[in-house]
Amino acid sequence: MAYASPGTDTSTDPDTDEKNQLLELGQLASLTASGSGDKSKDKLGQKALRRLAQNREAARKSRLRKKAYVEQLENSRLKLAQLEQELQRARQQGIFIPTPGDKPHSTSENDCSGQMAVAIGKLGTLENFLQEADNLRLQTLQQMQRVLTPRQSARALLAISDYFSRLRALSSLWIARPRE
Secondary structure (H helix, E strand, O other): OOOOOOOOOOOOOHHHHHHHHHHHHHHHHHHHHOOOOOHHHHHHHHHHHHHHHHHHHHHHHHHHHHHHHHHHHHHHHHHHHHHHHHHHHHHHOOOOOOOOOOOOOOOOHHHHHHHHHHHHHHHHHHHHHHHHHHHHHHHHHHHHHHHOOHHHHHHHHHHHHHHHHHHHHHHHHHHOOOOO
């Protein structure tokens, strides 16, 4: 799902580009019609036409970049949701990832070494998950700066902040849950 502000054109429709081109050419024709015999005005008209063509191409490329960025964000969001589901499944299977406030359970030394080996493996998995999430975050921020306006970036960052505060609240509830 792509989000766009009301003043942002995200279309890549060739008909829209053609209409814009015809409109620009009509405006250019009205500019050059009054002095078509004058060579300096003709030169000015050619420059203006070239500038309009360059602007049109730059706008088209910008729309395509923005569309690709929005698709990349959506894919990243889906990938993050998938990783969160995998983490949730791991937790449901009894994988316990201790936090600093957790108290260690008393076990015998034989069980402790086995649990330690399992915990180290799970810690590596968690570390990979966090690195991947951090890479996605960095890519998102870099793309936001390239594609979005400062206002759009600010709105996106506020939405992300709200999302993370909700995740923190859920994490607090998870930690405070009754243990078996």
